[in-house]
Amino acid sequence: MPLAEFDLIREFFSHSAADRDDVVLGVGDDCALLQPPVGMELAVTSDTLVEGVHFAVDADPEALGHKSLAVNLSDLAAMGAEPAWVSLALTLPSSNYDWLQAFSRGFISLAKEHGVALIGGDTTSGPLSISVTAHGFVRPGTALRRSGANVGDQIYITGTLGDAALALLARQGSYTIESGVAQLEQRLDRPQPRLAVGLALGQIATAAIDISDGLLSDLGHICASSGVGARVLLERIPTSAQVRSYLQQGGEWGTVVAAGDDYELCLTIPPGRGSLLRDIKADLDCDLVQVGEVVSGSGVTCIDSEGRTVSDLGLGYQHFR
Amino acid sequence: MPLAEFDLIREFFSHSAADRDDVVLGVGDDCALLQPPVGMELAVTSDTLVEGVHFAVDADPEALGHKSLAVNLSDLAAMGAEPAWVSLALTLPSSNYDWLQAFSRGFISLAKEHGVALIGGDTTSGPLSISVTAHGFVRPGTALRRSGANVGDQIYITGTLGDAALALLARQGSYTIESGVAQLEQRLDRPQPRLAVGLALGQIATAAIDISDGLLSDLGHICASSGVGARVLLERIPTSAQVRSYLQQGGEWGTVVAAGDDYELCLTIPPGRGSLLRDIKADLDCDLVQVGEVVSGSGVTCIDSEGRTVSDLGLGYQHFR
Incomplete structure (x- = not known):
């Protein structure tokens, strides 16, 4: 079921993974707008998973959705940060509806578990690759370097x-x-x-x-x-x-x-x-x-x-x- | 000249594109640590460029470095945001030293022009693809939606x-x-x-x-x-x-x-x-x-x-x- 890019984004990205009061504007504009908490530092990390390098060609898409978020939340954990917002840049060879539905199920389920809001992203065609950027908060001076x-x-x-x-x-x-x-x-x-x-x-x-x-x-x-x-x-x-x-x-x-x-x-x-x-x-x-x-x-x-x-x-x- | 991943990151990512006082910790740890300005909203955007889709196979790497950042800064511009921090997730088929040097020259030159700090990223092997996440500030209520x-x-x-x-x-x-x-x-x-x-x-x-x-x-x-x-x-x-x-x-x-x-x-x-x-x-x-x-x-x-x-x-x- 081929879908145009904008429909793809609307369908799979536009339901925020968790409702958070600090998300002023979520998916669907040129940028997301966020309200960082006063007095906290922002921890930011990016990790990419590439087909054939980090996962097999026939990898289960739901597990992949989970893992692509998990590896980023793991970086926040290693910093002692509390997770908050995440954006997802997805490169796909074709718009396979079933694959996307399973992928987003795995991604959003883990996001909800940790109270993380999906704030935006990008969908492009190309070899399968998933690049996630995660944001969290940490009290100044307490980050685990x-x-x-x-x-x-x-x-x-x-x-x-x-x-x-x-x-x-x-x-x-x-x-x-x-x-x-x-x-x-x-x-x-x-x-x-x-x-x-x-x-x-x-x-x-x-x-x-x-x-x-x-x-x-x-x-x-x-x-x-x-x-x-x-x-x-x-x-x-x-x-x-x-x-x-x-x-x-x-x-x-x-x-x-x-x-x-x-x-x-x-x-x-x-x-x-x-x-x-x-x-x-x-x-x-x-x-x-x-x-x-x-x-x-x-x-x-x-x-x-x-x-x-x-x-x-x-x-x-x-x-x- | 093949380089291990960690050397790659160190060499090309670790010189911050601009010195900014609000970057508490830049490239090289599990996360970057940032200090958002009090009373401002954070604008965040991600855009990916994929070889063969957004640029030709023989594209000039210095121009590509410029453009992969420019398209993200353009999203901040469209929101009326002032650019601040950027992270770069780079997927490369091989570690070509000359290519990387030219790419980072184009990227960092534009970043410096706009006072943007490179705060982190990820380097993985795979089909050439560049995913950038840019952060900017906007006064509450003034974002151009x-x-x-x-x-x-x-x-x-x-x-x-x-x-x-x-x-x-x-x-x-x-x-x-x-x-x-x-x-x-x-x-x-x-x-x-x-x-x-x-x-x-x-x-x-x-x-x-x-x-x-x-x-x-x-x-x-x-x-x-x-x-x-x-x-x-x-x-x-x-x-x-x-x-x-x-x-x-x-x-x-x-x-x-x-x-x-x-x-x-x-x-x-x-x-x-x-x-x-x-x-x-x-x-x-x-x-x-x-x-x-x-x-x-x-x-x-x-x-x-x-x-x-x-x-x-x-x-x-x-x-x-």
Whole structure:
């Protein structure tokens, strides 16, 4: 069912994902008009997903709608920001009505869950690609930057790592998951941005990043920005039963720490804030586990169960390699 | 010269296009952090340019850098907003150093000209596509919406129309421009966003839009949003000498009013504000010409020099047709 561009925009973009009083004018004019809250900083992030690079050609459009928003909300979470507004630039090879309906269902459902308003966007024809820009609010001075880690801070991770990578291996046919396939596929297709964690730890953590390219690569960014090193104990890294089974069968640790697509948070927290942290942890909807500590020097060092340094774990996903 | 993604971002994105005090944290973290001015509304717009759709495969990268920002600033102009921050999501088939250097030169040069800071972005591999999100400020209640036109308002256009379309016809080999080719190509490749006009007319115009898809289509949006019709006198439409020569040789009016890529502004202004308008016009860096008036009814009607209604002028560029 071919539709003209303006009809497309009207039909799929013009119902705002959440009603917010701070949206003065939403989709449908040259710009959206927004009223930022007084005394707050605005956090802005953009992430693009490209067919054949970030997702397969036959990817489920509803999951894609979810994920294209989730990866952006994950960046807001890593900054300790409260999400507010999002715009969506969609490039499509053709106007497939069913595809668009499923895509917008996934996108808008996650937006509503987090009170995010869809404020505008653009629809163009071309190779399938989804570029999202998300806006959130953060109290001045409380944003979780990559550059705040200090020697002696403890390194924490939310949730579990490696699930998305293992689900991808299984989908590609190079590994067979014995049970809980659907659960792991959810982790790959519908990551949950850790917004509550980011907000709760804004006053406690010294640095944070979301794990999109793998723990080694992303923790490496904290190290580089903060001028420190990191020691990670592989055995402490939280994993699902499926990932533990994969490792027991001789699977590679690189799948857990270097393959990415986890969208968990990695945070550094001074050891003196342990009691504050315990109080907060009780209220979180996910686990928060210490996996290592910030040390002097540079780069991320991984230690195995026998105390040996492990290298050759990969460097995380990089485009253009 | 292949570069890893992070190096790419660092090299081309990390020198902010303009230093602004309201950028708390620029490129290089999970989000940018910004300080919106108290008492102003935030105007946000996104526009994507796709290779083979919006520009040719061999397009000059420096011009492309300019144009990908210009089309977004043009949306801010049409809202009467003052530009401030921009983020850039770039999808590239490979990391061509020379291409990137030329692209960023064009982008950053225009950003500096308008005091715009590059606050972040994303670089991914994939088919060439450029998605920009621009942010500006506007005093509450003064934004130029599409919906404010009233019957009796006069319709004005900045600059001249049809130059970009004629340059494209010439580049495609279907028309020969006798003189001033370079000037017309500038109009196609390096449109100048009419920011000063938008800002100056915020208190005077009742509605505005930028002409990206052709006057008929874009003025049609004002009519639809405002619940009015429009009468346009074709002879009044400002054109360059080259476009006049093209029309005299039997060229189609559709090239002038329906082909788009002009990035001029179309505004509606009540006739009683004529003296205010005269004062402002003297200070503008471009012409502002009355081409018609807002009437009751719906849709845009074009009238030729003999008073006859002209139809079949085309509907402007639409993707997915």
